[in-house]
Amino acid sequence: MIFSKKTFFKISVLLAMSGAFVFAQESQPQNTESDKKTVNLTIYEAVDYALEHSHSLKTADIDLEIKARAGKNAWNVLLPTVQATGTLNRTTDISSNLSGTNTMMKLHGLPEIEETDSMKWTGIANLSVDWNFSLAMIQQIRAAKAGYEAGKISYEQSIVETEVNVKKLFYGLLLQQENLNLQKTTLENSRKRMVQAEANFKNGMVPELSMLQAQVTYQNKSPEVAQMEREFHQQLDTFAFLLGLPVGTDIVLQGSIEPFYVDLHYDTLIERYGNNSLDLQSIDKNIEQLQRNLDALNLSTYTPFFNISYGFKPMLTDFLDADKGGFPTGGDWTDSGSISFTIGWNLTNILPFSSNRQQAKDLQANLDKLKVSRKMLLENQKMTVRKSVDTLIQAREQIQSMNRSITLAQRSYDMTVRAYRNGTRELLDVRDAENQLNTAKLGLANQKFNYISALLDLETTLNTKLTGGEK
Structure with a gap:
């Protein structure tokens, strides 16, 4: 017996997320034995190292930074749009405009104006300032801040998930190590019995068959x-990665697989910690954010917007005419600005x-779905807590x-070994007693x-610590 199917499945699922490890090993130079570095790790050191160096957490940290920046600067929707431009324009032909001007000059007995390149x-x-405001903007700012709060909860979930996975993997590897040590002990016992059987055969005490x-x-x-030992070291490499x-x-x-036992009751756990769940907090923030977006859309629909627009537009013509003083004091200045x-x-x-209204209906439908999901999450949490409490009790x-079984199995094994040495038991009896002892220890x-x-x-x-075994 190596593992129960349930336990083997748990460990396999946890290690499955390391599929990229094979590629990493192939794409990087392999270390020689002399290059290997030995690291002693307790479970707390493993968790601390993972929290500091985990690539998934670094990605989650970047996502949180993006949402933090969006929440912090959400007020920028209230900033006006300010734009400054400068234009230099040359008209190809001004004869038609000049002709009309000269006609008027003649009527008033004034000399005609001669066309010049200037x-x-x-x-x-042009300097323009444009500012828009609507009540919807206030809800947009609140939605951005709610998005940041949801991001903080998601980041905390990533930390908790990493910590739990590392702990489970650590204990899973300890379980494999325990099994490997038992098999090594069995192998050594087999070697000793083989040596004894060879000596007994030479002395004529047992037949050649024995x-x-x-x-x-x-x-x-x-x-x-040997195969079990190779697989164990491969999984240690995966864990290191x-x-x-x-x-x-x-x-x-x-470390060792020694649980910290606690007395738990379902009703007490739900009453004290039922609302602590990060999943519940996350869905609440998502509901809040979606509600803010829906409010913003409704306000933009049923309330007017306000706009202030100001433009300063000075224009200078004939500024190349030296007789008029040149730029910037010369020429003819005009201003067509407005507010x-x-x-x-x-x-x-x-x-x-x-x-617009179809989009609002879609948002409301998604909001209703989230509320239903929250109810389902609450019920699922109750089932999960009840199942966990039953599993812990069992x-x-x-x-x-199992402790009592080990005591009995150990006595049975010791007695069988003594009887085998005395020649009153067969080797098969020793193997059966040893397998029963190993099964009890591994169980x-x-x-x-x-x-x-x-x-x-x-x-x-429940998003809470129920043990006193933390550092």
Whole structure:
């Protein structure tokens, strides 16, 4: 027996997210044995290192920074639009305009104006300030801030998820290490029995068949244990990669699978921590953000907008005429600037079949879906908590039962080994007793892992620490 199917599935799922590790190993130079660095890791050191070096957390940190900047500067929708331009214009032909002017000059007995090249040039400067305001902008600012709050919760969820996954992987590797150590002990016992059987055969104490059976048992067990050891070290490499350690780092796990037992009651947990869930907080913030966006859309539909527009537009003509002093004092200055105040209302958006109202209906539908999802999340949380509490109670009972089983299995094994040495028991009896002992020991470690895993899941669901085993 290696693992129970349930436990093996849990560990496999956690390690499955490291699929990129194979590519990383192929794309990077392999470390030689002399290049390997040995690192002793406790579970807390593993968590701290992962939180500092995790690539997924760095990505989540960037996402949070983007939302923080958007929330902090959401007020910029109230800024006016200020634009400054300068234009130099040359008219190709001004004869038609000049002809009309000269006609008027003749009527008044004044000399005609002669066409010059400077008359074709015009310099235009423009400074415009445009400011829009609507009540919808206030809700847009609030929606951006709600988005930032939702981002903070998502970032906290990423931290919790990383911490829990690292802890489960750490304990899962300890469970594999426990199994490997048991198999190594079994292999060493097989070797000793083989050596003893060879000595007994030479002394004529046992038949050749007994010696051959002992040799076959040892030879069959040896490659099996070697394969298990290779797989264990490969998964340690995977774990190092997930933590952000250099490829090839040799990890030595410091710790044991010893759960911190707690007495828990379903009703008490729901009453105290039922609203602590990060998933609930996240969906509440998403509901708030969506509600703000819907309010902004409705305000833009049913309330008018206000606009102030100011333009300063000085224009200089004939500024190249030396007789008029030249630029900037010479020439003919004019100003066509203006200021305007506007109140507007898009009446089309009020129509129930307009794209604006259809968008509002979609937002309301999504808001209703989120509210239903929240109710489902609450009920699912209750089921998860109840299941976790039942798992913890069952695992604790199994641990107590397994402790008694190990005591009995150990006595049975010791007695069988003594009887085998005295020649009253067969080698098959020893193997059966040893397998029963190993099964009991591994079953105990497996139930301890199940207890720790269920407790971690429960703490994640309720977003609280239920143990005093934290540093």
